[in-house]
Amino acid sequence: MEIINHRTKHRAVLNFKQGGWFGKELHKVEGYIYDPDKKKLKAIWGNWLMGLFSVNADVYDAHVATLAKNASPTHQAKMNGAGNGEPEDVSDDIPCKDFNSFDLNIPNQVTLWQATPRPEDSSKYYSFTMFAMTLNELTEDLKAILPPTDSRLRPDIRLLEEGNIDAAADEKNRLEEKQRQAKKDRKKKKGDWSPEYFQLSKNSYTGKEEWVYKGNYWRREFSQSPDIF
Secondary structure, three states, X not given: OEEEOOOOOOEXXXXXXXXXXXXXXXXXXXEEEEOOOOOEEEEEEEEOOOEEEEEEHHHHHXXXXXXXXXXXXXXXXXXXXXXXXXXXOHHHHOOOOOHHHHOXXXXXXXXXXXXXXXXXXXXHHOOOOHHHHHOOOOOHHHHOOOOOOOHHHOHHHHHHHOOOHHHHHHHHHHHHHHHHHHHHHHHHHOOOOOOOOEEEEEOOOOOOEEEEEOOOHHHOOOOOOOOOO
């Protein structure tokens, strides 16, 4: 993945590692940040689910070179892809869920970001994070300022959250049929349809068309919002 700062022309090139049979590289990412002259400035590594570290590129490269030099022949063979593909110690290849296992302890490294640990009972709630658990939260004061199209007002999701599976399925089917009918009605009118909060616009840097936010949501003028529920 290449990420470009169009103002300063700095560029990040990230490599998302393939998980492999035993998931040892699962969610691992590493790469560099380059200046406009293509000189490596910073190294980035970590786990794209748990967090990322960074340090000066020359310090990182020196650390990696030292690790490779001091690696045992067996470990070096694994690094180079040698062998019959069978792990000598399966326990070493179990997917790691500990963010600290990605910490290389390089002097002067910084933690760019780190995910908040999941709640203790997360496994009972589809392994949701605390943030995900609150996405469907709906209070009276919040309901008063939401547009009628807000996903927190979806009746099928509310029923599902309350554990009423059959009623949720019926509501989901009703909503889907309503969407199909709305699409048919738009075709009959043969008018141009455009999203309420986004418009197609040409990116000033890339020259490509992309969906751009209009900036009108926070005015909270929802009188023209469609009835989708």
